[in-house]
Amino acid sequence: MTTTPRARARAQTLADITRIGRDHLAADGAAALSLRAVARDLGVVSSAVYRYVKSRDELLTLLVVDAYTELGDEVDAAVDAAESPVEKFLALGRAVRKWGLSEPARYALLFGSPVPGYHAPAEQTTGPGTRVVVTLVSIFDAAFRSGQLTDRPSPSSLASLHGSFTEIRNELGTELPDEAIARGVSVWASLFGAVSFDVFDQYGADTFSSRDDLFEYQLACLIELAGLE
Known part of the structure; x- marks a missing residue:
């Protein structure tokens, strides 16, 4: 199935969020995970990340599944x-x-x-x-x-x-x-x-x-x- 540019961009952003989330998990532990900190390292405002991952729990689930x-x-x-x-x-x-x-x-x-x-x-x-x-x-x-x-x-x-x-x-x-x-x-x-x-x-x-x-x-x-x- 051919994916659209929008779908590819979304997949890449989720991959970037997961990668940065891994880094924060290793550095600070699961309890200290913060979407704002992930957004900062991603180089976007926090509201941009919330379009992909709506909460800390969703970020944790993303990392658990990964x-x-x-x-x-x-x-x-x-x-x-x-x-x-x-x-x-x-x-x-x-x-x-x-x-x-x-x-x-x-x-x-x-x-x-x-x-x-x-x-x-x-x-x-x-x-x-x-x-x-x-x-x-x-x-x-x-x-x-x-x-x-x-x-x-x-x-x-x-x-x-x-x-x-x-x-x-x-x-x-x-x-x-x-x-x-x-x-x-x-x-x-x-x-x-x-x-x-x-x-x-x-x-x-x-x-x-x-x-x-x-x-x-x-x-x-x-x-x-x-x-x-």
């Missing part, structure tokens, strides 16, 4: 280049950590403390925000279908969660049994917990001589938890 999209693109590219389910899982984990360490302010916007007064609109953020977990589920699903996911008895009852797991199966088009989904949720939470500890420097600067090796060990433990062969 960050989720970039993270999803990085993860998908890494996973697509791998072959076996184990290799794909390792690629996913490493891509999430690499992006988080290179973009700590944007990672914090997505996975850190909520911004006071801001509520992300689900209709705009759910799709981009679930890309990584959908890819993770697809890895486990492919392993299950090919017999590369170990079947293990549950250490505790999952009966109360059967309805929730059924909804997940229907929504994501997977045949993973309850136990496999429960393990997958644990892997998901543990992976992002490990990355968050690293990105937010919660280990302490001098606690470990090699955080890279620690993370590889954590990934190996998560492979075992998932039951990937």
